[in-house]
Amino acid sequence: MAVVEAIISFAVERIGDVIIQEARFLYDVRGKVEEMRTELMRMRSFLREAESGQGNDRNIRTRVAEIRDIAYDAEDVLEIFALKATSRRSSSRYASLKYLFFLCKGNDTKLLHKVGSEIEGLTTRLTRLTERLPTYALRDIEERERPTSFSENRVIYRQSYSHMIEQNVVGLEEDTNLLFTKLVRTNCRVVSICGMGGLGKTTLAKKVYRQCRDGSHFEFFIWVFVSQQWQKRNIWETFLHELISPSKEQLEDEKIEKKFKKEWKKIQKMNDGAVAKMLHDELKKKKCLVVLDDIWDNVWDALKPGFPTEETSTKFMITSRNKNLVHLVDPSVFIYEPKCLNDEDSWELLEKTALSTQNINPAAYGVDPSLEKLGREMVKHCRGLPQAIVVLGGLLKSKRTYDGWDTMHECIKSYLKGEDFGIFQLLALKDFQVSRDRLINLWVADGIILPPKIERESEEALEDIAYRYLTVLTERYMVNVERRDSSGRIKRCQMHDLMREFCLSKAEEENFFQVLPFYGAREKSLNISSSSTKEKGRVRRLSLHLNNFPGDIALECEKYPPFRSIIGFSLDGHSGINQLLIETFVRSFKLLRILDLERVMGFGIPETIGKLIHLRLLNLRSAWIGNLPPSIGKLICLLTLRLDPFDSASTIPDVFWKLKRLRHLYLPRKAGSGTRSLQFADLSDLRTLVNFPTSNADVEDLIRLTNLRKLKIMISDEISLRRFNVIFESPTITFNHLRDFSIICRRLPSLESLVVDNIKSRCPRLQRLKLNWSVVYEKIDVFRIEEE
16 A cells, blocks of 8 residues: 555645646636645545555455556646647747646647546546545544654664574574585585575575585685576686685785786686686686575586586585476485474574564563464464565564554455465566666656655655665565675665565556566567556556567557556566667657666667656666767656666767756766767756766866765866866865765876875765776775674
């Protein structure tokens, strides 16, 4: 229901954007718009009450679905009207919804009358729905809209790095010792841990791996996560790099470092056979422990030319979900299948995950018997799967009262509907890491993150609010942190397959988005429809999963698809869509707010891209730019623009200054020979600016970009370098929000004139400074280091 509340909140805000205008041409429509907004606010109050525990029956869920569809339809009416009104005006400024009704005079009166009738019809639907709601939904709106206090927010979103999954481990001591003994005290060459997802295979492998590292049993340790998206050459090179790299002490010698870099370049130019032989010889003569985590399909067959099969001191540890695969590895392979946790161990893991605080073990002070009874009943549905228990514990962690646990218990029983949990069916693998910035930018662009209403937090950026939400998800184990930066902030994350499948089922239930898989070359057309059944309603978001996809297909869709978001995932890194298809996207999906085709190739940016006037995020990171269309300047709602970073631009027009709301801009490394002067000074909301080109822009524009948090600048000449130095020598200029600063200034003798101290003094929040890709300053999170 929280998703539906976010949808309604966004609709209320959009409608309010219309109401606050002094539009004398509103006629009687203004009253109708205000009435619809009031009814939507009333519906939002009902959702919050239903979320608190009174909305588990089917009747309430049906009402929620109706509210969602009406909110969507309200947005459709206003945004389609914006499109039609804009098409009648030449000025792009009229694309903004805030000027929507100001346009309506003369020939637009009929259009205004039509939208008024549609709004009135939606309000009637809302009013009739209100009459069928429970009485608790009709409480005073102002009371229900009361914002949470600042102190309450601080408790909810408190950051903590102490809840690592590996710390909450139970029942693995005997397993760890058994596998350790097999690896170091027997002639067994390969140990394999097999079992279904969520069973804790990787956790067990990590414990064995660390126990081996604590002794002197092996000289080298290599851990590679394989999964489904593996590449033979990359894995071989990873192994070789670990085996032949000089030590940290040796790398301090410039001669050794240069010699290694030269040798490594030669290795990268070798064919696969030569690399395999070199790896084979290195593994044969050294005593290594190699871990291949999560192998699939024919991984071993592809990799074994690089592995010694004769007598060797190198040992292998493998984790896999397919027991049949590991028999191909070695005839004498030792296969270990971890068992599910018993009832006592299951409860102990839930207890540690849900009730532990900092270094306090709940067993030390006892658990309330009523909580323990509920916990033991809930944990049975996890069937002893550690990951399932950890996820449940994360959900319960913020619910420290009996009522909170009882509500969760009722939700689980409601979901089960008297049947088995079906947890085994939920464990389908989908390994995909996503960067923090990409995820947050998607949330902001989609309207999921709303501006704070609390006065004290009015200066907090949407990105900061989104990061707090992400932190909460990681603390509840709903999202796994895969990588952090030096300051301890999440950099890349991933959902466990169990949680992902659960979220997919909820997304389908809520009509939040639709997943369309396109694998191989068998599809001749892409058939997209926003409504598959009448019961499910109309889907607004599409996720296209492309794998070995040729892209040369036609698009079939309804005449006016109401899609707000299209996100493409190229699982193999080289799938694409053709030019005709991308142009059809632009022509057909006129209400798009998000077009994210990162790693999807095969097309250029259409000339007609400027017609997507509602677009908030445009990510074409792998698309050929060529001549960037000037119509980009018409995307006045755009918040994020991400272009291919490599030498992909022939011409970039001077239109960025028109995008006043732009917050994140990623440019190519070179602006192209046809590019002239570019202006950036008016982009006061800009948070991210990557590859700022001094050859085509005035360095002094940076002075007015006071909200920058990440900046990468390409200094190409001596004049620009001197102007840059002047900026950071001035005591009156500060960049109070800049955290990540990269300066590329190749082949210039004056690079040494950059004074790091000056930059640090002008950037009080600086976390990292890089000169020509080398880190010269980094602020380390000391507390996180001590904790690890």
